[in-house]
Amino acid sequence: MRITEQSERKDNVVLSVEHVKKKIGRKWIIQDVTFDVQEGEIFGFLGPNGAGKTTTIRMLVDLIKPTSGVIKVCGFNVNRDQEKALQYIGSIVENPEVYTYLTGWENLEHFARMQPGVDRNRIQEVVDTVRMQQRIHDKVSTYSLGMRQRLGIAQALLGRPKLLILDEPTNGLDPKGIKEMREFIRRLADEGLAVFVSSHLLSEIQLLCDRVAIISRGKVLAVGKVNELVQQNAKYVVWNVAPWEKGRAVLEKQSDVEIVNHPELVLDDSIIAGMGEHALVTRMNEDRIGSLVTQLVHLGIEVSGVHNINPTLEQLFLKMTEGEIIE
Amino acid sequence: MSSLIPLVKNETIKIIKKKRFYVILLILLVLVPIFTYAQMRSAEHSREKFNGDWRLETQQQITDNENSLGSDRVPDEWKKFRKIIVQQLQYYLDHDVNPKEPNGVTFTREFMNNSVSLFIPLLIMAIASDIVSSERTTGTIKMLLTRPVKRWKVLLSKLITLIMFTSLIVLSTFVITYAISGLVFGYKGFDIPVFTGFQISGSDVDMSAVHAVPQWEYILMQSGLIWFVSLTVAILAFMVSVLVRSTAASIVVMMAALIAGSILTNMAAAWNSAKYLFMVNLQLTDYLSGTPAPIEGMNLTFSLIVLSIWAIAAIIVSFAVFTKRDILN
Structure with a gap:
């Protein structure tokens, strides 16, 4: 009985990070990071600049290999089974970097060719989702930061991921843009997507996330419901x-x-x-x-x-x- | 999971949309007319001097070279070189063939021969030095490597695209040079005879293997060699582009190597082991025309092997580094 219960629980875990450590040069940048992200939740990753947020995110998407520890997405090891694990992840690491000499649509076509099962209709679908129909055929070099951010999200959603990773998604947006972005992320999570959001602002995480992991100097200090963590103080x-x-x-x-x-x-x-x-x-x-x-x-x-x-x-x-x- | 063809398509689109290839064509369209004009002036000049008699001109060249052999101020290296030139010119004279018959085809042959060690590599670097490093400079590498595609496939698609464009650059250089110079010198000349097969031993030329081939055949052989050199340069620039983060640094590294090569070619005769450097082996076409190699012991096979080893090593390094490296920037 207990076994079935556990396996059921595991089914909902989209991302599991177990005792991940990373050494760069002689320094342990990440000392011990462990957490799970469940289906349909918005998970915050909170820490000051330099705490190891971006390094951790880079490990989640196989840009960096951990020195030790295991990262699994939908059961596949990200660093061993890249082709399988990465098709469940959509991500924006730091800024949404897209090709500025291509149009928004051409950028999406470019990334669509890199994953199976993404056709014209799917591209149109994500364009509608991020509401970019008006400008999608313009060159990206003419886009504002907010539009690039939305194009980045469209790109991340192309492959119908189960996990969306957003690194400081409200950085550089104006208050209206920030509000829209929050609503948008909430909508995605309501549709069953697991969203992993990093931030250095507690207020941001409080407004957006269900659960949070707090990281400082390469260590996760606490994982839990956002309000519980705040109210302890x-x-x-x-x-x-x-x-x-x-x-x-x-x-x-x-x-x-x-x-x-x-x-x-x-x-x-x-x-x-x-x-x-x-x-x-x-x-x-x-x-x-x-x-x-x-x-x-x-x-x-x-x-x-x-x-x-x-x-x-x-x-x-x-x-x-x-x-x-x-x- | 995904096959290579869509990835190659991606890379091709990026190069075209970046307008790199148009810049290369533009450079050719501007420079070739300049060289053609220079050639035209020099042809006019010698026509005035020798009344259009090429035998007289060739004879004069032989006499000039022979005279300098007597001078003590001319270094031994040069004397050796000039002795060989004299023997070759004499061979052309004896067989009643004008080595510099002015026509579009001969000009193209000469131009390609002179471009192989610096000009064509420079055009190639416009694409090769940028193809990986630009993705890192702009950060798009993060998008590229977080897709469900193995890293070696991403790099291989870039390499295939680079090889395609390198071939296209060599072809365009030929076509543009022929088209423009033909306007001035005429488009004929594919079947005039050209001598090849000069074997150089010490300061003598072994004429036993020399034979005439129609110029089109010569150009075909020459183009093959130029293509091979271009591929080697492209692959080396590709490796530098993988290793260095900025496109500018990557171009500077390759340029420094190539220029060092052309300097060494002129002074390295005494330093024998320099022949293992890739950059002194780029003048493959010289083996066809019989120009003496810069260092003793170099011949066509030797140079082909040296270039192949450098290229294979560069490919191994590129893939090893690219598939293992942490993307930190």
Whole structure:
């Protein structure tokens, strides 16, 4: 009984990465990476620049051979059975590099010739999917970055893959483009595709992914549901009060509120820039906000703003590595 | 899984759409008229001097060369070379054949002969040096190698395409040169006799094997040799293109090798082992016309073997590196 259960579970695993390590020169770029990606889920791969995200992705598509460990796609070893494994993968590694001297359509024809069972109709289908009918016969050199990104995705979808690998898919897109891209990825996953997305932005992963693996310095620190991982960490609350001195004194007296003296160390620059000069950053449970506001107002202190702030990626790391320094 | 033909089609489309081949044709269309004009002026000049009598002109050439043999200032190497030239010119004179009969075919033969070690290789490099390195420079190599096709098939399709275009370049050089020079010198001359089979031993020419062949036959043999040299150069440039990431670096490496070859040819007579370098073996056509080889001990078979070994080694290196390498950039 248990055996059948396990094999059923395995059927849904599209990508499995087991203890993959990579040494370049004398340095272990990837020290130990293990995770599974299931059918129909959007899996985030989160880590700061230089953590080994792109190196890992390159190993997933056989651009780099791992020093040890096994990567399987739909049961086929990517580094041994390339022809079989790679036909289940559509990918964009870093930027969508296509031939700029060809038209979008010619590019798709080019890649269609490299895989079995992709005909004219299929090309037209993916063009419709990424909504590029208008410009598909123009030279790629005239495309905007967003259009190249879409052409890259069209190219990745050509072979009807089971796994779509996207490396920082929202990089360089404007806010509207980012939103469209998210909706598009969600739609693909709803159709049963497994999507693997890398990013260095926690917010991006929170908005898009079902599960996430967090990587730092070549090691996977945690794999799990995105919200669970985020909620394990205390939140920050920013207070705007006047007079500032008095407010600070009140907050300091609370036993369950911790004043953060150097907010620049724990918060994003963009948040610090937006919160004004006389803001107090505290670390506390958000349930206490209501009673504290009442207390402050009672004492004649004006409260002009209270903001909840999610921890940054760096914060998540600090917590996970227990103070180990992030480079 | 997928066969090679669609891959070769891909590569061919890319070369054509990149307009590389048109640039090559354009270069030919600009340069050949210039050389034709230069040849026309020099023909006019000697016609004025010798009243159109080629025997007089050839005799004068022989006398000039013989005179220089007496001079102490002329190095021994050159003397040897000139002695051989004199013997050959005398042979043409004795058999009443004009070695420089002005017509489109002779011009084409001479032009091809002079282009084999530098000009044609340069045209080939316009395609060969770019064919792999450009995919790396632009990053498209990532798209190419993440498709369900084995890496050796991708590389082989590029090599096949390169061989096709190399052949096409040699053919176009011939056709364009003949078409343009024929306008000036006339299109006749395929059946005039040309002597071949000069065996050079020391400073003497062994005439026993010399025989006349119609010029078309000579050109056919010459073209075969030029094609072989071109393939070798193309394959070597191909290897450099696999090894080096930037197209510019790849062209510079090959150019340096070729230019070093033409410099060595002029000064390496004393350094015997230089004959194993590919770049001093490119003038295969000289063996046909009987021009002495730059280094003792070189002959047609030797050069063919040296070039073949270099080409085979280059193919092995290209495939070994390309199929194993991590794509990191």
